Amino acid sequence: xxxxxxxxxxxxxxxxxxxxxxxxxxxxxxxxxxxxxxxxxxxxxxxxxxxxxxxxxxxxxxxxxxxxxxxxxxxxxxxxxxxxxxxxxxxxxxxxxxxxxxxxxxxxx
Amino acid sequence: xxxxxxxxxxxxxxxxxxxxxxxxxxxxxxxxxxxxxxxxxxxxxxxxxxxxxxxxxxxxxxxxxxxxxxxxxxxxxxxxxxxxxxxxxxxxxxxxxxxxxxxxxxxxxxxxxx
Numbered sequence: 001x002x003x004x005x006x007x008x009x010x011x012x013x014x015x016x017x018x019x020x021x022x023x024x025x026x027x028x029x030x031x032x033x034x035x036x037x038x039x040x041x042x043x044x045x046x047x048x049x050x051x052x053x054x055x056x057x058x059x060x061x062x063x064x065x066x067x068x069x070x071x072x073x074x075x076x077x078x079x080x081x082x083x084x085x086x087x088x089x090x091x092x093x094x095x096x097x098x099x100x101x102x103x104x105x106x107x108x109x
Numbered sequence: 110x111x112x113x114x115x116x117x118x119x120x121x122x123x124x125x126x127x128x129x130x131x132x133x134x135x136x137x138x139x140x141x142x143x144x145x146x147x148x149x150x151x152x153x154x155x156x157x158x159x160x161x162x163x164x165x166x167x168x169x170x171x172x173x174x175x176x177x178x179x180x181x182x183x184x185x186x187x188x189x190x191x192x193x194x195x196x197x198x199x200x201x202x203x204x205x206x207x208x209x210x211x212x213x214x215x216x217x218x219x220x221x222x223x
Contacts, residue, residue: 099152
């Protein structure tokens with residue numbers, strides 16, 4: 001069965017510090033991984049997806065199939081990065097789309 | 110209004126009531142979704158519709174009944190709910206059911222069952 005874990009419920013870092021939000025998944029097929037973000041009083045929105053290999057707002061994430069991980073990283077955190085971050089897993093067409101429990105990132109001044 | 114809209118934004122209902130949640134998307138998407146977000150659980154996918162046809166029902170109790178009259182509208186009919194059904198119900202849409210499609214979310218309906 002598909003499953004996504006995010007071990008940290010809350011992560012606090014100081015402004016300018018590096019940040020890494022962990023995500024691990026279990027899936028027997030070919031995974032599609034995503035990071036969604038929800039800023040305060042805004043709706044849930046896509047941040048980035050592994051297939052695009054892009055950097056959005058300074059964030060990057062690399063899919064590591066050996067470790068079944070898709071950690072989200074940013075070298076220098078900003079206060080506006082404070083939000084709830086969800087890792088999500090999609091599989092082959094027709095498979096369920098599964099979200100992780102989320103990690104609340106708090107960037108302190 | 111653009112994007113995905115949901116009404117009402119807040120709903121309080123008794124266990125014997127019947128109510129409906131509405132979702133509308135103005136993005137020309139073909140797939141629509143209902144999710145449940147409660148405080149103690151991850152975001153849970155409830156139903157998926159693709160081209161108005163229900164493609165997934167994740168073992169959702171029958172007191173939740175979805176309806177998709179066209180690709181732009183999605184309803185969630187509620188009846189004889191339980192207090193544990195209190196949660197934020199999110200609607201989303203995507204271009205199609207392809208797992209690589211970005212999902213666009215609505216603001217949600219905060220449901221309280223008394």
